[in-house]
Every structure is written in structure tokens, then in C-alpha cells.
Amino acid sequence: MRFFSDNAATVHPRILAAMTAADTLDTAYDGDRWSKALDARLSDLFGTAVEALWVPTGTAANCLALAALCPSYGGVLCHRDAHVQNDEGGAPEFYTAGAKLLLCDGEGAKLTPATIRSVADAIADDVHRVQPHALTITNATEYGLVYTPDEVAAIGELARERGWGFHMDGARFANAVARVGCSAADVTWRAGVDALSFGFVKNGAMSAEALVFFKPGLADATRRRRKRAGLLLSKGRYLAAQVLAMIEDDLWLANGRAANAGAAMLADAAGDRLVHAVQANELFLRATPAEAAALRAQGFDFYDWAEGEVRFVTAWDTDRGAVARLADAIRGL
């Protein structure tokens, strides 16, 4: 019974079916009919003209976005617990040719205009200090919190005032939107977001994320950077087909809701043990080593997050029976 990460979940049958359907001779790279449909289909979804590229990983999506928004001599404001800072092996620095991440604080890895300003305003505007050029937030955050459209818009307004590019790492965008119940548009471009890493791999896809540009003029250079990074798979149709299948009939939202529902059941069971509110599909619980061992002895697999703290993640395919048993086990600690 794996609650280790949604990263390792299985692939949704509709995704596998779409990939099989794409197994026909077509043009290489992104010249095929599936890849060519991305812009239109994602423009429909977001209710505005967007440009969208498939990429094989979330790290690639995030870092291509940052490279589009920040010059090599600039800085990217982010939370100090952000995935780009801690979990991408230095990929932001690689893709931007050495931009510096400027680390902000905030409960549950959530940024606010105030915590961003306190970092940015302390940076003297001279050539000795790296200046902020872009800002990235993660939604849902690394601790499973979500942003409302208003919260994003407040940050977007700050970014607009300062001339910063604004990126959203949406590795768990589906879980966030499913939770808030807003439209995908409200929490992105209508709130000032320039680029979104629209995550699918944690949500039932196999190997495709979409990098969505709301701001015009960024996609062309990004297509070149994608090739230059060795990310332009020659049989791109198998990635594009995944994205299209995730969008069709809102499979992404349905999967996000399913994962959230499992987490909500566990949250009820966890009660006072919760370190953060459970708003998406991740739970962080206080647990002693003995308690963790007890859960493992019952067959549950999960992540030792920090001393006295464990993490459980649910996914689109998490078995409800396993959730119920884990909920019982947590209650029984």
C-alpha cells in the first residue's frame, strides 16, 4: 500500500489508449497532428490564446519557463522550500545559465506579496546585487496548500508592478483547481501568471507535461531551448497524445479530485497530527519513529519527511480500501 509519492503512480488507461492510438507513422518531433493540436486545445481550456509545448518532465517545464522569464544575470524569487530550489538538482541554474534563486518565506511553502516584498525590497539596485526578474509559485504547494485566484492575483499584481515574469509550477495544478473549484483561467492568466507548468505525470500520465505560455512571444525561443536541452523527443506524438487525453472530458480534473478525496479521508483521521492543512493530495503528519514503524509494519509505505514527521501522498489510482485501512491505522496510533 504505497503512499510514498504520486510520482510513481500507474498510468491511466485512457492515456495508454491514446498512446496506442498514436502509434502510426507521422512526422517526427512536434510536426505531427497531435502536437499541432496542443495550442488550440489548451486555448479552449484556458479561454484565451495560449501557446503550449509538451515536455517530458516537470523540471523541464519549470526551468524552460524560468529561462524564458529571467536572464542569466537575474534572479528568481521563490519560496525557500520550493521544488525548483530543493528538488531539481540545480536545473534552474542550468537552464537560466546561472540565474540566482532568491529565497522567500511563507507558511506551508505559500508566498504572499508581503513575504516576497521583504526579500525584494532588501536588494539594493546596483550591479553588485542580483536583481529579481521573475517569480515562481507552486500550486498546490510543496506542503499541499492551494492558492485562491485572489491570492494569486495579489502576487500577480506585485509582479506586474515590478516588471517580473510570473511562473506557476503546477505539478499538482489539478489537485489545486479541483480543491478551489475555480476555473483554470481564474487562477492563472487572469491572475497575472505568464507561464504555467501544467503537470500531468503525477496525475495519470506517463511522460508528458505541458508548458503553457499565456504571455505572447515566449514560446518560439522556448521551442529552441527545448531542442537545445535534448528534450525534443523525435516521436513527440506519444507525448502530445497524453496531454490531449488528459484534457479531454477533463480527465485531469477527475483524477485530481480522486486523489484529493483520498487525502481528505486521511486528514479526517489524522486530526491534530497534521502539520499543515490538507487541501490537495499530500498529508504531513507528526509521528514518532515508533509510530512510523508501526504503520510500516502494517504494510504502508510513505516518506520520512523530517524528524518526527511523515508524509503521505494519494494519487488518482490510490486504492480506496488502502486509504480506509490507513485511516484506521492512523486513528489507531
Added chain:
Amino acid sequence: MRFFSDNAATVHPRILAAMTAADTLDTAYDGDRWSKALDARLSDLFGTAVEALWVPTGTAANCLALAALCPSYGGVLCHRDAHVQNDEGGAPEFYTAGAKLLLCDGEGAKLTPATIRSVADAIADDVHRVQPHALTITNATEYGLVYTPDEVAAIGELARERGWGFHMDGARFANAVARVGCSAADVTWRAGVDALSFGFVKNGAMSAEALVFFKPGLADATRRRRKRAGLLLSKGRYLAAQVLAMIEDDLWLANGRAANAGAAMLADAAGDRLVHAVQANELFLRATPAEAAALRAQGFDFYDWAEGEVRFVTAWDTDRGAVARLADAIRGL
């Protein structure tokens, strides 16, 4: 009837089956049982201890290898028509943080010790000139020629003398080995090759190549670079499964032979029109624009390579009937 590129071919059923078989919950990234089997299985194939990483593209394999073999301030000797120079959008420079490609000549994109020496020996050994640190050859070459083990060994000996890392771009390694009839070992590590981009995508895989290190000590840093480049897919098992399936029962060789056989049939038909000998699965033919148009009118799709020159590529799945019809059409020009 597509002879445009093997890049766009379909996926072999055994590959699809292997991917479906991998669709079970397992550890993320490369911690799964398929990824963990790569070193052993490829060590068996090559008859020596190797370290092997899956990557989603040949460009990624090539450029990770070059980054492992050449410092940022160094140079990489290659043919002036090499894929790394002309078709990777500057990826070698990106991955190496700015190493310079040092361009050599040679018939049919084949290098020889003499053509390499003529470039390397002209470079004064001072800090003003970028010094060679690595060497890369493509086998089969960009014009469909193959290297014998002896030819590779002569280059490998030069590399050893000079202290250069030696990489082989094996995007069409299967076609080369199938043609020469040697072992995979003879034409690689036994001939001095340090790293091989072992290509599968042009040969029936969907999205996985293997980067094989024969020289110890390079794989660990490369694993970090792979992550840092956004190439570490979280569901790596679907890539590893492709590599394993290609290796099993020498599917890679069978597919390479099938592609070569089609090209050989076409070569017989092309006769004097051939610009290069046909040794693998690519044909370069002299054809006037009118002749090219006549072939297209009969339903054949192919690449206008240069003025008065067209390129045909066969693949593992190229229909024999289509080959026969194209052979007839070429004879009929």
C-alpha cells in the same frame, strides 16, 4: 509510403508490450526494478562491466556524454556534418557550458586518424586556442556509412595517445553492427570508445535511448547532470522497459537488419545515382527536381537533402511492398 526518416517510425509491438507490463506501481525516477537492471543487462551485451542510463533522446545521450568527457573550456573534435554540430540546436554547447566543436573533414561524414590529426595538430597549445579534450564519431554516419572495428580502433588509439575522451553517437548503432557483423564490443570499448549513445528510438523504441559508459567514473556525475537537465523522468520504468525489450533476444539487431535490407534493395535500384555507398539504412541519390517530383507524384515521401540530391531512409517497419515499388520507381526515372 514514407521514406522521410526512421525518426518517425512506429513503435515495435514488443516495446509497447514491455511498457504495458511496466504499468504497475513502483519506485519513481530510476529506482525501479527495470532501471536497476540496465547495468547488468548491458554489461552482458557488451561483455564487460558498463554503466548505463536511459535518456529520452539521442541529443540528450550525446550531449551528456560530451559533458562527461570535455570541460567547458575544451573542444570536441567531430565531423563538420556531424549531428552534434548541425542538428542538435546547440545542445553540445549547452550541456558542456560552452565547449567548442572542432570540425574535421572526411568522406561520407567518416573521420579517420589523418583527418582528425590535421585539425588537432594545427591548434597551438596555448590558452588562446581551445584545446581538444574529446572526440566523437557517428556510427553509422550521417551519410549511412559504417566503421569497422579496425577503423574505430585506429581512431581510439589516437584518442588514447592524446588523452581525449572518445564518444560514439550510435543513433543508428544497430544498423552499423548489423552491417559489419561484428560484436557490439568490438566496435566500441575494445576499440577504445569511452561512451556510446546507444540509439533505439530510430529502431523501434518509443522514447528511450541508452547512454552506456565503458570508462568507469563517468556515470555518477552524469546521473546528476541528467537530473539537472530535466531529463530524469519520474516514471523511468517505462523507459527502462523499452531498453530492456530492445536488448532481449537481440531485437535491436533484428530491427537493424530489417531496415538495412530495405535500403540494400533500394541501393541496387539506384546504381550510379548513389552519392554515398549504402551500408546502413540511408540512401542519398542524385535526382533532378523533376525526378523528385515524379517520385512524389507516385506517393513517396522523402527528404530534399541538397540541390539535386534526395535522401531516403528505411526503418524496421518499412513495408517491403513499398520498398519494391520505390525500387521500381527509381529504376524507372
Added chain:
Amino acid sequence: MRFFSDNAATVHPRILAAMTAADTLDTAYDGDRWSKALDARLSDLFGTAVEALWVPTGTAANCLALAALCPSYGGVLCHRDAHVQNDEGGAPEFYTAGAKLLLCDGEGAKLTPATIRSVADAIADDVHRVQPHALTITNATEYGLVYTPDEVAAIGELARERGWGFHMDGARFANAVARVGCSAADVTWRAGVDALSFGFVKNGAMSAEALVFFKPGLADATRRRRKRAGLLLSKGRYLAAQVLAMIEDDLWLANGRAANAGAAMLADAAGDRLVHAVQANELFLRATPAEAAALRAQGFDFYDWAEGEVRFVTAWDTDRGAVARLADAIRGL
């Protein structure tokens, strides 16, 4: 009466004389007799065989050293107030091709094995986290504190255990050594330091610092990086001559002592206002805006460091009369 920075001080007459003496035709770059003497003269000074390169700035010295000690995918441990982190405009990231600075704490910008360990030990050893490969300390620190040889050796021992390269930013090395009264060797290579940015520009030189490698094997690649960074002046003899003149008869130490003496006089006057102990040539004082204005009204120029805090820096050429007057003025606040 400028106490703004030692950066802007005048050039010592012996330096100007040495530069004039070098104004004769000689070989370009670093082939001249002055440049060629650096290794030997600095080896004498340090009592061990070193390799030394002149560079025109401290930032260049620091970042060439970091590039020699840390791969692009690695991290460099440093204090969060270090010059490399805050005052070099992202140069460490540029020179290392994107290594990440890993920020440690410590009073007065001083690191200890404990504060370093607390950062390093929290980094999981996997490809998702950037791993420490090097460590840099500043001596004297950015807040004017100095390290004893024992303190450096304790850090050096940690670096040795972990396999990290160890760099010392010695922009104010003269002030530190002058204060501690140790040998230059005791506080560097004997304490485990691999590379030293030996600063002269704040100490009476015009445009030359020395990058000194104690660890063999790093200088050759660094000479290439120096050229590649556009730092190899064609008339290098004018830089080498500065370094040699600073070393001769320990001019560097005499100048460091002179600057320290001025700061000591001011420290006596400042008493409880001091934010940090005054061990070198920098003073950080608590002062209200009104007090700062009062000092400025008396003709003193200095830096508003932070809210309620001002910085004074003395230099080799700071006028003793001005120091006495400033001391009086501080007492009179």
C-alpha cells in the same frame, strides 16, 4: 574624510613605481619576466610550492577559484552574508556554470564547523539535491572579524573529511594576518586551504590580486578559464609588477597594519556602539539617522549599512588626523 570603503583608496607609491619600472617592451599576456616570477615569490612567502595567477579583481579571483573547486552541478557552502553571495552580481554562478551557493549562518559572517555541518548534513545525498563540493570563507570576514589558524584548521579538517575544496576569500587577508600575527602559511595551506584570493587592491594596489593555489593540479585549467573570461590582460606585466611590489619587504603586511591601527583607534572611541568586535579595518556602529547626519555634517563620508547601523572602513592611506577627528566626533555623539 572618506571612510566609505578601502576599495577606493589611492595606490601606494611603491606600486606606481613598480608599474612604471615595468613599462618596457616585453612579452604579452603572462609570458613576461614579472608574471613568470609570481610562482617563486609567492612560494617563498607561503613556504611551500604554490602556483599563482594575477587577476584584475577579487571577484575574478574568487570565482575562478570556485570554478576550479566545484563542478557546475555542485554546491558551494558559504556564509549567507558572504561577498560571493551578495556582492558579486552572480559571478559565482557564471564562472561555475550554475553551481548553487549553499548558505550557512554564523556570527559576524564567520563560519564554524558546526554551522557548516548543520547545512550540509540536511542535504539528502540524491540527485534531486545539489551536493556540496566546495566551501569558501572570507578572512577577514565581511564584518571585519578574523579567523585564527586553529579556527581555519577546524574547518579545513571538515572539508578534508567530506572531500570539499576549500577556498579563502582574502580580499582583506593582509588585515587578518596583521591582526592575528600568524604566518600566511599557518592560516592557509597548513590549515587545509586549497586556494586563496590574495587581495591587494583594497590594500594599496591598483588593479591586481593574486589567485594562489596550494593544491596542485588546479592552476592549468584556471589559466584557460582566465583567458576564457577575458581576464588575461595583454600587458600582464603591469599587474604582476603590482603583486611583486606588494610582497616585497612585506608591504602588504605593513599596509594591513596601518589600516588596522586606524580602525583600532576608532573602535576605542565607539565603545558600546560597536555591532561587531573590531579585529581588522572595518567598524559597524549603531547610529541613529540624526547621529549619522551629524557625522556627515562634519565632513565624514561612510556607508549606511542597515537601519540604525553605519560602516566605517580604514585603509592603508587613511589620514591619521582624520581618524583622530572621527574618533572625537564619535565620542561626541
Added chain:
Amino acid sequence: MRFFSDNAATVHPRILAAMTAADTLDTAYDGDRWSKALDARLSDLFGTAVEALWVPTGTAANCLALAALCPSYGGVLCHRDAHVQNDEGGAPEFYTAGAKLLLCDGEGAKLTPATIRSVADAIADDVHRVQPHALTITNATEYGLVYTPDEVAAIGELARERGWGFHMDGARFANAVARVGCSAADVTWRAGVDALSFGFVKNGAMSAEALVFFKPGLADATRRRRKRAGLLLSKGRYLAAQVLAMIEDDLWLANGRAANAGAAMLADAAGDRLVHAVQANELFLRATPAEAAALRAQGFDFYDWAEGEVRFVTAWDTDRGAVARLADAIRGL
């Protein structure tokens, strides 16, 4: 009697005097009164509003300019014998984060619209090929040829049509302008040049070149890149003073003329031995090894350029007596 390179010449007395005059306490970096005067003084010289930065080397000037004009994923068209390609140790790749130099042909290292077009037009406009974004020419060229304003304007027109940035490496700009007798404006911005590396070090300065931007909007980012590259000397006034002194009363032109005059005397003597026309201060002569040895035996120092070819360079300070003796010696071969 050194004719090896103008790189190693002495410093003009007016430069040394200007540096001594700048030896007074002032603001660090480029905040001093000399640095602040650069824009105005160079705007006067060029008859248009320019922005100008001092840098310590020509390589730095060239590569900062290329970084301002070409993104990392782009290419820079240049002659295959250009200094940026052959003599800067990979600095263009370092500063641009991996842009590719696209090599063109042309007699005597001179480019023409035709030779540029033949390279650019062969590059397919897709993501697999690095696209040209900038163009750089050297004036005087590496073989001592000069461009007329019309020749530059023809190239500038091509650059404008294609949207390429246009840089001129003017390491020997003084020699070129002195020869052609045009204004500095005619051969630069009036001919479409966006940025000029205005060389002084080969022409009597010690350690300062000027990077001049004619196109607005490039200088600010370049000031950041200059700092980030460790090129922002803290005592910038000593560099700015050199630039100002070179400009004053057209010292740069007088020095250029003096160097050219020496070369012209030698060219008369060399006659049929000349490999290239002598238009500036460099001569390339056919000479057998025995002839070269004979000249060396008479005390002349020079460069063995290629087999059977030697190079002589005159400078502002080349002794006329030595020139006369060399002319005689060449005639006597």
C-alpha cells in the same frame, strides 16, 4: 627589435600621466568622475549619443558585446579566422552561455555580404539548426586589411534586413580609421554597427578598452554582465582615465598613424613577398625558414605565422631606426 606584436608595446607617456593624475581618492567601481565622463566624451567623438564602458581586455569587450547581441541558443556569424573564433580561448561561448560561431570565408579575413549570405542562407530555419542572431567583423582584420565605410554599410544593411546584431571588433580600430581617413562615425554607427570594441591596449594604453554601444538599451544589462564576469575593477578611474587620455586630442589616431607608417615602410621593402595587402600595422610575408633565421640572426623578433610565412607588427612606439633596418634586411634577403 621587436615586431612580434603590438600587444606588448609600452604605454604612452600621456596614458601614464593620466593614470597618475587619477591617483586620488574617489568613488569605487565606475562611480568616479572619469568613468562618468565616458559617455559624453565618446558621444562627442562619434557625433551621436553612445553609452560606453571601460573593460580591461579586448576579449572582454568583444564577448560582452556578443552576449548583448545574441541569445545563448543563437549563432554569431564571423570569419573563420576571426579573433573571437581562434584567439579568445572560447570566451564567446562562455559569455553567451553557449552560442555557436558560424564561420564564413573571405580574403584576408574580410567578410562581404556574399560570403555571409552563403553561410546564413544554408541554415534551415528550424529548431535543429542554430540560427544567426548576430554578426561580427574585425576592423582592421586579423590580416591587416581595413573596411571602407561603404563596405561596412553593405554588411550593416544585410544585418538590418535579417535582424542580426552587428558588432565590430576594433582591436586595431585606430589603424583602420587612420588608414581610411574616414570619421569614426562613418565606419561604425552610420554603417549600421550596433556595438564597437574600441581598442586602446595595442595602441598605447595599459589596460583599458572601451565597449561602445550605438544601439540603445544594451548598456544596462552589459553593466551587470561586466560585474558578473569579475571585470568591474574597484578602482575603475585608472581605466577610465586611460580611455579619456586616448581620446583627448585624438591621441588614438596619432598613435594609429605612427604604427601604420612603420608598416608602410616595411611593405615597400617586402614587395612580392607580401601575402596580404598592407593597410594597417601588420605584415604577412613569405619567407623560408632559412630567411626567417637570417632575420632573427640580425636581432629581429617576429611571429612564425604559418609554414613559409612570418608576421611583423608595428606599434605606436616602434623605433623608426629599427624599421629602417628591418626594411633593409628584408630587401637583402
